[in-house]
Amino acid sequence: MQARFDEALRVLTRHEVEFIVVGGIAAILQGSPVTTEDVDVVYRVSDENCRRLAEALDELDASYADPGGRIVRPDAERLTSSRVHLLNTTCGRVDLMRTVGHDLGYTELLGRSKELEIEELSVRVLELEAIIETKEQADRPKDRYQLPFLRQLLAEIRRLRDE
């Protein structure tokens, strides 16, 4: 399996899924030097969007990362009802979430996101300040170790802006 983060985003966009890239890839796109193994995405929970998302995941041959090795596919019903989906796909690991941080969903995060151009794609990503906040709220070891780099990145961006 190869990591093809750009292709995963391309497939979601082609299927007109409403989503926001959060976590490591969102930070990398804005200059973070901390690497990641997956694409983290928050999606709008509506019947129509979950249907489009299920179609995109079908194209990505997605299945749940099941330690028991069972092949369980995501579908629109599961995407509507479950909060977190850790998926293996043809483009690598894709983690889908209904919310991040303190229960912040697509609607709450929309105003704190921005569009970034990746080749021919326009992808909505969570702003760096909000990434830092959601990682502070999540407060898991993997979030805590990234925070010094993200705060430093934010300070550097602000310094360059003020120059």
Next chain:
Amino acid sequence: MAEAGPDAEDALDTSEWGLEWGDVSLIRQKLALTPTERLQAAQGLQNKVLRIRARNAG
């Protein structure tokens, strides 16, 4: 030009390290790239890791 010795190395600008040891020089390298280039770099690195893991798997 005289070769820089250990003393010069010790005197590297410590401002390159942030207050919490975030590596500023690495961050500046990343900021000089476009979002596409940043994503490609991360992807390339991850694929190298995956290849090494596969080569060393049981």
